[in-house]
Amino acid sequence: MVFQVQPPWLLLLHLIAIAVLLLAVDSVPPAPAPPPAVATVFDDNYVATYGGDGYHLVNQGTQISLTLDKSSGAGFRSKLMYGSGFFHMRIKVPAGYTAGVVTAYYLASEPDWDVQDEVDFEFLGDKDGNPITLQTNVFVGGHGDREQRLRLWFDPAADFHDYSILWNPFHLVIFVDETPVRVLKNLTSRGPEFEFPAKPMRPRGSVWDASDWATDGGRTKVDWARAPFTAAFQGFAVDACAAAAGGGVSSDDCGSPDTWWWNGGEYRRLTAAQQAAYDGVRGNLTYDYCTDNSKKRPVPPPECSFT
Ligand SMILES: *[C@@H]1O[C@H](CO)[C@@H](O)[C@H](O)[C@H]1NC(C)=O
Ligand SMILES: *[C@@H]1O[C@H](CO)[C@@H](O)[C@H](O)[C@H]1NC(C)=O
Numbered sequence: 001m002v003f004q005v006q007p008p009w010l011l012l013l014h015l016i017a018i019a020v021l022l023l024a025v026d027s028v029p030p031a032p033a034p035p036p037a038v039a040t041v042f043d044d045n046y047v048a049t050y051g052g053d054g055y056h057l058v059n060q061g062t063q064i065s066l067t068l069d070k071s072s073g074a075g076f077r078s079k080l081m082y083g084s085g086f087f088h089m090r091i092k093v094p095a096g097y098t099a100g101v102v103t104a105y106y107l108a109s110e111p112d113w114d115v116q117d118e119v120d121f122e123f124l125g126d127k128d129g130n131p132i133t134l135q136t137n138v139f140v141g142g143h144g145d146r147e148q149r150l151r152l153w154f155d156p157a158a159d160f161h162d163y164s165i166l167w168n169p170f171h172l173v174i175f176v177d178e179t180p181v182r183v184l185k186n187l188t189s190r191g192p193e194f195e196f197p198a199k200p201m202r203p204r205g206s207v208w209d210a211s212d213w214a215t216d217g218g219r220t221k222v223d224w225a226r227a228p229f230t231a232a233f234q235g236f237a238v239d240a241c242a243a244a245a246g247g248g249v250s251s252d253d254c255g256s257p258d259t260w261w262w263n264g265g266e267y268r269r270l271t272a273a274q275q276a277a278y279d280g281v282r283g284n285l286t287y288d289y290c291t292d293n294s295k296k297r298p299v300p301p302p303e304c305s306f307t
Contacts, residue, residue, distance in 0.1 A: 056074035082201060087166075101208075127215070
């Protein structure tokens with residue numbers, strides 16, 4: 001006999017098996033990624049901080065441009081402070097000769113700048129033909145000196161890319177598109193020497209003159225004959241837990257995994273694929289504070305043993 005009619009209970013078993021498989025596939029944790037583009041306009045969540053003269057900061061609704069020239073740069077900030085979240089922005093940095101010009105997207109606490117918590121993306125402009133460097137940094141209680149510089153695998157001036165910061169009670173992860181480029185674990189329970197940002201922060205962006213340090217260690221300044229320098233920002237939805245400026249993350253319950261998806265189990269450590277991508281990128285750091293044994297930092301901070 002060639003054909004065999006399956007008994008109905010076997011068919012049912014097959015259906016159950018398929019359903020279980022589908023469920024299993026469905027439960028593979030997704031990599032954090034910005035939600036689908038929603039038409040959130042700048043004014044919904046952000047305001048200009050300077051350059052709001054209609055030229056240096058141009059608000060086109062779902063996109064803004066920030067321009068630096070000799071008279072001014074421009075900056076913006078979110079309206080609210082946040083205690084945890086998946087912060088994301090689409091950015092296209094100024095193209096061409098941009099030595100001395102820094103485009104920044106960062107989280108910062110306030111109001112005391114000398115004891116601030118801060119997480120930075122800083123795109124360091126350069127001379128024609130030299131790639132733009134991405135510098136990241138983390139401050140806790142005003143302690144910075146945690147620079148890392150990365151040669152990106154694309155030209156950030158050629159197109160928009162996603163730059164994001166996952167900040168939850170477990171770790172802080174800096175992403176370039178889908179790739180983690182930096183991880184700081186929350187190891188504060190091991191001792192006070194392990195620092196982790198805890199103050200409510202707000203996302204900010206700016207384009208500014210950093211002639212004194214950004215390019216060739218400050219030897220190559222902004223060339224104003226090449227101005228203006230214009231960056232564009234998109235993606236003004238905010239996926240974060242609003243917190244009062246005075247409150248801590250836990251006091252505002254921004255650590256809750258039930259209310260806030262970015263605190264959930266799948267966002268508490270990198271997936272195997274993310275870890276592999278992260279390991280690959282780390283080989284392309286052009287500077288890492290963890291391996292800088294200059295006099296400025298003879299002994300690397302303790303978190304460097306746990307990257
Ligand atoms: C870091 O972890 C500790 C416990 O291990 C927790 O109390 C604290 O709230 C966490 N920090 C943040 C900013 O979530
Ligand atoms: C690292 O840099 C090399 C040389 O520029 C490049 O070929 C490679 O794609 C980079 N890898 C990553 C993961 O960025």
